[in-house]
Amino acid sequence: MPELVVQDVSCSKRDRILFENLSLQISSGQLIHLRGPNGAGKTSLLRIIAGLSQADTGQVLWDSQPLNATYFETMVYLGHKSGLTASLSALENLQFWAHLHQAECSDAQLYDLLTRLGLVGLEDLPVKMLSAGQQRRVALARLWLKPAQLWILDEPFTALDTAGIALIEQHITQFVASGGAVILTSHQTLQATCYLQVVELEYTL
Numbered sequence: 001m002p003e004l005v006v007q008d009v010s011c012s013k014r015d016r017i018l019f020e021n022l023s024l025q026i027s028s029g030q031l032i033h034l035r036g037p038n039g040a041g042k043t044s045l046l047r048i049i050a051g052l053s054q055a056d057t058g059q060v061l062w063d064s065q066p067l068n069a070t071y072f073e074t075m076v077y078l079g080h081k082s083g084l085t086a087s088l089s090a091l092e093n094l095q096f097w098a099h100l101h102q103a104e105c106s107d108a109q110l111y112d113l114l115t116r117l118g119l120v121g122l123e124d125l126p127v128k129m130l131s132a133g134q135q136r137r138v139a140l141a142r143l144w145l146k147p148a149q150l151w152i153l154d155e156p157f158t159a160l161d162t163a164g165i166a167l168i169e170q171h172i173t174q175f176v177a178s179g180g181a182v183i184l185t186s187h188q189t190l191q192a193t194c195y196l197q198v199v200e201l202e203y204t205l
């Protein structure tokens with residue numbers, strides 16, 4: 001996997017400097033846990049790394065190049081919003097993603113994935129009728145559906161119960177062990193310590 005380099009990145013919001021000249025890098029087999037209090041700027045940093053917003057200064061490079069189409073094809077970004085179409089069922093949302101990501105998945109395989117995600121019996125309901133944790137599980141199915149080298153995950157465990165957190169942590173650990181890279185924010189302590197780097201953002205006034 002090419003290296004992702006964040007170089008001297010700064011970001012201000014409403015006259016408050018969230019971070020200044022921040023640098024980090026991540027490559028194959030690494031996991032960065034981005035931590036910090038509410039409002040410190042974790043989401044702002046992840047959005048810059050995902051190419052969704054612009055830093056005030058500095059740059060983000062993938063394979064020594066500015067972020068480009070190849071990067072977006074090879075990366076999964078999961079933000080606070082689920083990205084689900086509320087009127088479609090869990091199965092239909094997965095069918096849409098599978099098609100979008102050109103993943104060859106039969107309906108039987110998608111049912112299996114929904115079973116693994118603990119959604120048996122809920123596959124055909126509009127996702128707006130699912131609980132917050134169930135909707136989060138459907139959204140996280142993209143981690144199985146899109147072939148990727150880098151995952152950027154903003155609070156992936158929000159609304160999940162203990163079993164859901166364990167399932168996603170295990171999937172993250174396997175992904176990193178098989179050469180993927182993950183940058184995530186979470187207010188909870190991660191179990192997967194062997195690949196872990198911690199980056200702390202402070203809340204400064």
Ligand SMILES: Nc1ncnc2c1ncn2[C@@H]1O[C@H](COP(=O)(O)OP(=O)(O)OP(=O)(O)O)[C@@H](O)[C@H]1O
Binds near residue numbers: 013036037038041044
């Ligand atoms: N679009 C915006 N316009 C103005 N201010 C913003 C905007 N987005 C974020 N902010 C401000 O930037 C600061 C950092 O927000 P951010 O969402 O990056 O924090 P965070 O560390 O992810 O917080 P949390 O742990 O609560 O998710 C906050 O004070 C927020 O009010």
